[in-house]
Amino acid sequence: MIGLIGKKMGMTRIFTKDGISIPITVIHFNTIRITQIKTILNDGYNAIQMTTGFKKISRMNKAEIGHFKKAKTEGGYILWEYRLKNYNPENFHVGQKINIDIFKQIVKVDVTGISKGKGFSGTVKKWNFKTQDASHGNSLSHRVPGSIGQNQTPGKVFKGKKMAGQLGNQKITIQNLHIIKLDFIKNLLLIKGAVPGYTGSNVIVKPAIKI
Incomplete structure (x- = not known):
């Protein structure tokens, strides 16, 4: 129909x-x-x-x-x-x-x-990532995503990794x-x-x- x-x-x-x-x-x-x-x-x-x-x-x-x-x-x-x-x-x-x-x-x-x-949004707003510590030695890294991969193996970032980017308009x-x-x-x-x-x-x- x-x-x-x-x-x-x-x-x-x-x-x-x-x-x-x-x-x-x-x-x-x-x-x-x-x-x-x-x-x-x-x-x-x-x-x-x-x-x-x-x-x-x-x-x-x-x-x-x-x-x-x-x-x-x-x-x-x-x-x-x-x-x-x-x-x-x-x-x-x-x-x-x-x-x-x-x-x-x-x-x-x-x-x-x-x-x-x-617009361009960070991982906290776009993917509901947890924020890091507000204090206790943490500085400049409150809303960063953290590690995006592993080690020398596999040595790459996998496709589909949740990262910052365009939010909405879809x-x-x-x-x-x-x-x-x-x-x-x-x-x-x-x-x-x-x-x-x-x-x-x-x-x-x-x-x-x-x-």
């Missing part, structure tokens, strides 16, 4: 009848249109290309203008593609609009987004998030828990694979 492109609006909370607080993330879905249908015969694989939102013609290049004109749809600000194993051409067509109705019978979803970038998928509510009037999806990305970032919401 395909997913939808949404925008993370932020987090809030709701209360149950018993007074229990539930943290939720609000995701808004703009008008989503199919711009291209790819097939094994023409493209080597089955996929559906979609766009969301609206973009002025003055902001698009000629390739984008021609692509949306061929699909006979209004230009969107982003293009996304979903690969399909079992493709039925009768279910989709170019120009078709898709909304959150596809989540009516869905209980859990998987949400994919780009996590917040936090594609992350959070699985099995419960759907709390669907607002068909405002095109909002309320999901229990947090999803990756900053407020205003794009996220992909798909029906959960592992249930």
